[in-house]
Amino acid sequence: MRVDGREIAVSGSLLLPLTRRTNDILRLVLATILLAVVITSSFITRYEWSALEQSISEIVGVLTPTQSNLVYLAYGVSILALPFVILVGLILVRQWRLLGAFAAAGLVAILSLSITGNGIAAPRWHLDLSERLDTLLSQILDDPRWIAMLAAVLTVSGPWVPARWRRWWWALLLAFVPIHLVVSAVVPARSLLGLSVGFFVGALVVLVVGTPALEVPLTDAVRALSRRGFDVTALTVVRPAGRGPLLMTADTVGPSCATVHMYGPNQRSGGALRQVWRKLRLRSSETAPLQASLRRAVEHRALMGIAIGELGLANTSAVVAATLARGWALFAHDEVRGEPLDGTTPPHLVWVALRRLHDSVISHGDLRPAEITVDGSAVLFGGFGHAEYGATDAQLQTDIAQLLMTTAQLNGAERAVAAAIEAFGADAVLVASRRLTKHAVSSRFWNGMPDAKAVAAATREEVMRQTGTDSISPENITRFTRTQIIQLVLIGALVYVAYPFLTAVPTFSNELRNVNMWWALLGLAVSALKYLGAAAALWACADGLVTFRHLALMQIANTFAATTTPAGVGGLALSTRFLQKGGLGAVRATTAVALQQSVQVVTHITLLIVFSAVAGASANLSRFVPSTTLLYLIGGVLLGLVGVFLVVPQLRRWLLTTVRPRLVEVLNDFRDLAAQPSRLALIVLGCAATTLGAALALWASIEAFGGDTSFVTVTVVTMVGGTLASAAPTPGGVGAVEAALIGGLAAFGVAAAVAVPAVLLYRVLTCWLPVFIGWQVMRWLARREMI
Known part of the structure; x- marks a missing residue:
């Protein structure tokens, strides 16, 4: 890759070839709702809708018969040629894998509207050109199967082609509504049905087949790093984009290097849905404020790194947080200091570091061993994607519960609980131990720990023994219980x-x-x-x-x-x-x-x-x-x-x-x-x-x-x-x-x-x-x- 006259080597797979994005699911939901609305309205307000169309067409129908025929002829030719134009366009951009989905969507859309009580009805098109040409075109344009086929192939090919092409194609297809009002005075209800059926079939095919991964704006990322004094010489992909961000290491001029996290727009859409679900399911004290935009989420992570770094507890320093082209966002930090936490580190050092963090009313939110490092005798934290400044009591207690499980897994339950009581006191540890459940410590943390259920049970038993408590009831953290x-x-x-x-x-x-x-x-x-x-x-x-x-x-x-x-x-x-x-x-x-x-x-x-x-x-x-x-x-x-x-x-x-x-x-x-x-x-x-x-x-x-x-x-x-x-x-x-x-x-x-x-x-x-x-x-x- 060449950026501003410099050759930069890129190694590793940038993105997964196909993925089912949140947008694909939302598109299918929207198509289902549209189809249900069209079918329902056709039964409920059919006659009123026809009368409304007739009254509108009397207002906008200002063309003479000759002008109407010319408009209808021009639009009919363009609509007739549209699927072939799309097919040629896909071949030109070499989207060979899309051709099968293209054909499947078109055939399924046509077949779904050809099924009748007497079997499958074939199109009855009379291809006799001796009569007027617009007669042939009207046979095709007024057939809902053609509209359904066009909507299906447009929906399928949309994620694979440039946005400009996609907008023009949809504008041309949807133009049949005003043209019908001007020319034929009525918008056929069957055409609207064909449009909704085609959109639904296309959305379903897209969800099954998957959509291509977005192009990564590496050039913008390199330039953003250069503005902060990091002249990149090579990029190595550590982890391709998926449920988490694209993770890369950037080699720079000099001994230093940077770790780059790049968030795609579709990753954020899935994160937003998960945030909304958490807000609905959990109590407000358990959930952080919603980050409505990808830029704000990246800024929050960078600012929390700065705040924790001022306490001397961060194992990285933020290098840059920037918004890139095509909806991407970038967060980069310098090299991680220290070695990952293991069983050789005395647990009381980790608990003292967490106590310093909580004294500043900051919660970390993801205290897995991978996010904690040891630099000499200093325990440092990383990550910060789930950290909160001005944290609630519930979030602070969740930190204690997470660290109880982490240190119990590494050092044993007895040493972990004793160190926690020494740092926070028996009462705080007893209250936090009620959160030793999957949902309280977060499913992400629970699923990332081997044999988490046994670790939580052993830790809970040890807390009961060292605090002299007979039983510990689980904390109710959800708005609605089982x-x-x-x-x-x-x-x-x-x-x-x-x-x-x-x-x-x-x-x-x-x-x-x-x-x-x-x-x-x-x-x-x-x-x-x-x-x-x-x-x-x-x-x-x-x-x-x-x-x-x-x-x-x-x-x-x-x-x-x-x-x-x-x-x-x-x-x-x-x-x-x-x-x-x-x-x-x-x-x-x-x-x-x-x-x-x-x-x-x-x-x-x-x-x-x-x-x-x-x-x-x-x-x-x-x-x-x-x-x-x-x-x-x-x-x-x-x-x-x-x-x-x-x-x-x-x-x-x-x-x-x-x-x-x-x-x-x-x-x-x-x-x-x-x-x-x-x-x-x-x-x-x-x-x-x-x-x-x-x-x-x-x-x-x-x-x-x-x-x-x-x-x-x-x-x-x-x-x-x-x-x-x-x-x-x-x-x-x-x-x-x-x-x-x-x-x-x-x-x-x-x-x-x-x-x-x-x-x-x-x-x-x-x-x-x-x-x-x-x-x-x-x-x-x-x-x-x-x-």
Whole structure:
């Protein structure tokens, strides 16, 4: 490379050949929005839009027919020749790799608008030139496929060609709007559709294929260094541009050399998006002010280097910060002083240096070993890309947490924590240790450290030991926690599953005028047997290692978790989590829940058989039995699943290593239960109370509306209907439970006028009222760290 008469050698790869830039993603998002707007507006405001076009064309349509034909002819020829001009231009600039993407975008755009209900419709162009020439041109210009093909190839070729060409080509294509208004008085809606489809196809192809790396303004960089007295003789690329800046070393006249960081404009666009996401996700005290421009970000890094250098703690000195051509920015510093930090450096020296930095209210933000050097007995810092002057307490605490992990990895947790306490005090280290998590110390720092999770755990344990603290709870640094997100999803699911019930509220409200409130209150009281029975059974399965009162409250919260998740898996997860927080190990807690569910199933089936026999043959139970075809289908699916699990090695290994040990644990618990009759009786009675409590609530609800049926009949309906509805995919079985119970009561002769409101009242007492109470109970348990 020759600059101002001097020959400068450049070695190394400057840029990656292809990259998917943030601009490519934004272009695709914009194209998707445009396509959605065009399609939506064509359905909503089609006639109003046509009237608006007609009124505008009456104002601007001032050309005579002869003039209109000349304009239309000139524009039609240029549009007809445009794709061939683009193709020739790409060949002239030797963009051979683009030709495939060029052809693919054009063909996909044409095909996407050629698909009809009868197949693919070919263009119907009559190439007879004996008539007027503009007739041929109008066939092509008014065809949305041609406009879509042009928009697609323009979008694909845009990043590869000079900006001047690109602007002229787009201006020529978009000129069809004013020309149509002047010449033909209407802008065809299908042309706008073709434009949006072509833009979308082109943006998608660009994202898949990638875009060329931008040309690096090395000449401007050399001249910027020369103005600061660094006459460059050679440039060596250390790291090409990617997620980080282009990193080069510059050899200069004399013994000195410089390290050059060059930031491309598209790198900054990705950084800006990440900054916005961090602002939305993290609290304001955790995030630095947004740097809206690339120049300001580079200036900030240079100024922080100067500020830290005045304290004698910087391992480099800023040489130049400059804005270059084509949106690039440059930051250069002199040679790094000192050797990288390693395990031979006493950790207290590093902590004393950080204390000096914090005394000036400066945070570093990236205390990896690579950004810390040792020059004799002096510890120096580098980087400064994430440093902040006037840092918040949160940023200072994050520095301490990062350095705890860095020194613990190099010197061991014991020495690292002791040096930190000596420099900052036990209280400051204890508070900062709450940030020993991935998001608090930043994902960039966490992912760059080998085995960061084990280092953080060991450091946290050592801080607890040296400060005499029993536990350290993680710091909440985000605006929304994982628990809040889960609760929001559950509430949304609850609204969704409650919608069918809400549609029946008016009818149910009218029937409430005839309800016997004493029976309704009795139904509410006996429904509590469900929660007490389930709590007693789980308490016995857990060997009484948890508090029964809290376990009963958890069963109410369990209603919310089970109702808002399909198949009640949320209730099982909540029970397991509660037992773990109560002191049981993960395996023991899972086994206790599995044992309770197994006994519940056995008890449920036993009661169903007994009560069905007592009910006699007077009931029409055939409607509860699925058809033979459905039974064969279910059996075939089950056999197929068994075959898949036996054939696929990963699934077979999962059965052997995960499912089999849990099954063995449950079988061993059953064997132990057989040797403990009192414990077994308590579990069985608790499971029976769960089933019979629901039956009593339904029986009381029927009596509240003047129904007359036996408790045995209601129990059979409750168990059979609940069993069938448990297979429903809806959370809480909403819809399926109501239908099964109403059908079951009808099978036993209960009138629909009584069965429908009775079932709705039963669901209010046993489902919806406990759900809203259970949400508050679950929040109460979460605040006390019981779940």
